[in-house]
Amino acid sequence: MNYFSSNFKLGILGGGQLGKMLLYNTRKFDIHTSVLEPSADAPCKIACNEFHIGDLMDYETVVNFGKDVDVLTFEIENVNVDALETLEKRGIKVFPSSRNLRVIQNKATQKLFYRDHEIPTSAFSRFAYLSEIEDAIENGGLEFPFVWKAAQFGYDGNGVKVVKHLSDLEGLPNGECIAEELVNFKNELAVIVARNEVGEVKTYPVVEMEFHAEANQVEYVICPARIDDEIAEKAQNVALKVSKAFNHVGLLAVEMFQTHDGDVLVNEVAPRPHNSGHQTIEASYTSQFEQHLRAILNLPLGRTDSKVGGIMVNLVGAEGHHGNVVYQNIETIMNMDGVTPHIYGKKNTRPFRKMGHVTIVNEDLNKARRIAAEVKKAIKVISE
């Protein structure tokens, strides 16, 4: 299969910002792309060769879309996995595989997978219904505090809640869920592992998610993480162990906690380009998007080391603002050293919606971190 021929077609499920950034690279390599996406004005509506509107959770829609492509990938995990399995049986290359997606889609299954593969992760219990959690608390089988997670269809912080009192459970959906030990972590880390079909594996440097102390929100992704070499090596090894267990093709972003005791625990994974790798566009020899493409097309992987230090700041909708988006003070931040805004192209903002991100690169990571703080202070995603 010649990926650089006009007969080859790459299918992408989902037409959001990750798909959009992937398309920069399919354009660079002149690879023919077809996107399936439910929203008619999604970020990917241009730059792909074909744009199809359809429901990613509908079996027939996904099979009909996927049967005409040579390789199928996705930018979001909420897709019909039975359809992927059908396509695999028909000989379509689907990366990541339906087998891996089934494990990852369900957080309970994902946790059991780590336990089965002796991958360090926090303690947890699985429940078929929310009401079973209440029973467990009453029986003394579960103690506060813990983290409730919906087993399925969580995204960007939805479907996750820290539970300190019985009342915190009120209003949560009554479906399959897990109760996880609340890890009092020192750092949240991530490593992106790339693997192609012939089994070549490369890891990106460990990144650190710096949290806002009060809001408990990720404020900055920092590459490389400001941690001891020993912890970095441990995180790399844990990520490689997870990669080996999944035997994936494409990227695997492994999110981890560093505990105060120096342990590294796997939190969760994403089998695709990830928010923790956006700074690779400007900071790394090979961006995560180009790397995902190299991996799923079974091309040689590119260098994963960094040219310079990189920091990523998410641009999320400000509270109290709904409607036509305005990026206030964007010219101010573009006047700062090494600052690149990425505007995803969503027309409407709403509180906490991911509308873009900003990368700050500098040969001196501490200087980048100071500029990142200025960026964060200046830019506001508001409505007209």
Added chain:
Amino acid sequence: MNYFSSNFKLGILGGGQLGKMLLYNTRKFDIHTSVLEPSADAPCKIACNEFHIGDLMDYETVVNFGKDVDVLTFEIENVNVDALETLEKRGIKVFPSSRNLRVIQNKATQKLFYRDHEIPTSAFSRFAYLSEIEDAIENGGLEFPFVWKAAQFGYDGNGVKVVKHLSDLEGLPNGECIAEELVNFKNELAVIVARNEVGEVKTYPVVEMEFHAEANQVEYVICPARIDDEIAEKAQNVALKVSKAFNHVGLLAVEMFQTHDGDVLVNEVAPRPHNSGHQTIEASYTSQFEQHLRAILNLPLGRTDSKVGGIMVNLVGAEGHHGNVVYQNIETIMNMDGVTPHIYGKKNTRPFRKMGHVTIVNEDLNKARRIAAEVKKAIKVISE
């Protein structure tokens, strides 16, 4: 004017590879774009918001296209300049300006412009017809060797010929032309100058075009140029003097000769992103395409220094090959350190047609140069 609003529209004349690479950045900033281009399957046919097919040299076509945009730019100089002037009078911002384009479009006018502004350039004579050159030779007013250049519509080496004998003039078009002193140069250098509407100016590092000794073709663009600091400073100053004379908005790529005596002479300019700046995508803090966009939208300019050393190799069609293009050994070069191919997406190759380029980046420029030689040896642009 808010460039990040959905009401703003950027027009681009020409839909080739330069337009395509510019579109990566309009996508990144979510700027609405409209492209006018004669060929229905040009590289820009996707990734712009609107794609119009039309003749760039036709007055009415360009005026009709341009009247609906807020800012108009172009990726090729062969456009109808009267139409640009009309649009300027109607209040459309046209960058580069019609005034500058008139000077640049005609190589005789361009040379006179340098002479008028005391910018160092090689000696030349202007002729209304080719036949006048023959008269000048007979009268002793012109001596061999010299460089014949058509005054208008040369592109990528067309319209330029070294003339050593009277017979070299045979078959050349009988239009306006110049005869230039043949400069026995030590190096060919280039500096890209960016300037925005409020007059902020930044220069990229001096790059060097390394020539193939026998074929007399540019083989590599090398950033930074391997020259003395003194020459680099002189080249920067000459480029800034040219920039000041043109008072341009957008990029101005200034091509220069370094003579064996250490003089720097201006050869010609291009008022747009340029082949000598492609390595900025991977090597610089701000790519030339993002910078052009920042300049014409009157945004603050980005850093122009380099993260790492960069080398660019053009991918041109091999001799003897016409038709459906194949990039032979592309996987071989993608396996080399820091190598990124850019495939422009032209369906058909022909000898010497620019089909793409390859960038090689490395913290060690000499290592990048060695890898670039391997790239050049391996990759072949052939037909099926």
